[in-house]
Amino acid sequence: MSLASRLSAGETVFTAWSGVPDAFTVEALAGGPFDAVTLDMQHGGHHEDSVLRALLPITAAGKPGLVRIPVGRFDMASRALDFGAEAVIAPMVNSLEDARLFAAAMKYPPVGQRSWGPTYAMSRGKTADSAAWLANANADTLALAMIETREALAILDDILAVPGIDGVLVGPSDFSIAWSNGETMNPGLEDMMQAIGDIGRRTRAAGKHAAIYVVDPTLVGRYVEMGFRLIAMGNEARYMALGAGMLIEAARTSIK
Template identity: 65%
Template sequence: MSLAERLHANETIITAWSGVPDALTVEILAGQGFDAVTLDMQHGGHNEDSVLRSLAPVLRANKHAIVRVPVGRFDMASRALDFGAEAVIAPMVNSVEDAQRFAAAMKYPPLGERSWGPTFAAPRAGSKDPVKWLRESNARTVSFAMVETHAAVAALDGILSTPGIDGIFVGPGDFSIAWSKGETINGTLEGMMETVAAIAKRTRAAGKHAAIYVTDPKIAGRFVEMGFQLLATGSEHQLISAGAAGLLADLRKSLG
């Protein structure tokens, strides 16, 4: 099943988060138990070349391929899809105009303005019928607009009603900065949880998908109860740190 189909079926999808721009590292990450791998171009080190090369091992591992583009790089959203990504996350979508520009890059006419050219995507998906690919692409690709500011929350209804926007992705780190007026960075800040839950509820009520970055795995279940379906976590830094800590603890315990 495609990512879009699984989200429509209300499955909970867990995606790893890759910031290391190396296809071999991504191949190892894709071999783990995550449902998907997200390549981060905003704060991670991924660039156009690493996205092009790193999507291949993700797709070979039969994992869903997601890309977060840099702020305002809606042109890269189209390129990520042409490289083989199923979904794109666009950060700092703070207005209906931002949402419209993002949607236009994600969807083929008449819904959007995406240019034709799935040079890598179609072969990587095993598609040999360009007309079928064209007709199915708008439904298959998933556009997540990030909500992480007060302006985005104020514009949420307009963003949700923008044709071509498939979901909302909450960035809890930036949201906590906005919520606390720049005094703290805390993705689990209790004071903002009611608003975070309201975002998920409004998103699902609009028939769209809700996603969030999980900074503390212990509260993942709480996010699912709110209505979030796509949970992002597990960067290379986190996984290496956790794995090394566990391994060394066992080793030192054995040594007495």
């Protein structure tokens, strides 16, 4: 079942967040409890070659692979899809032109201008039926525009109305900087929660998918109530720190 289908069915999907450009590390993430894995090219270390290689263990594990491209690299959106990604996240979509360029790179005609070449994607999806692939690709691949600024918030409804934009992902760290006019970076800033909730509700009302990056897992229930269904959490360093801490604590506790 595709990521798009799961989200459309109302399922809450948790994605791991990978910044380490190593396929073996990504393979370990894909074998863990997360429903999906996101490869981060914006602030993480992933690059074109690591995305090509790291999507393989994700698809082999039967999980959706997502890619966050660098700012403005809409050409990489098409490449990520050709490599086998099911969704692409575009940061700093602050204008309608950004949204339109992103959608154009993500969708085949007549919706967009994506060029044909899903050689790796079809192989990793274990299909040779190019006609069926073309017929379903626009619906099965998700274009998620990040909402991180006041400029993006002001035109949210217009972004959501762009053909080919399937939803948005809120980046609460950057959003908190914008919301506080540069006074603080606090992804759990209470003062902005009403605005985040408004984004979730308006996105769902438009029939699109609402996603959010979560730093504090105790906020997940609150975000789900706001309409967010794709939840991105942590990164490799965070996972290792938590796991190592639990192991050491259990070991020390066992010593008489």
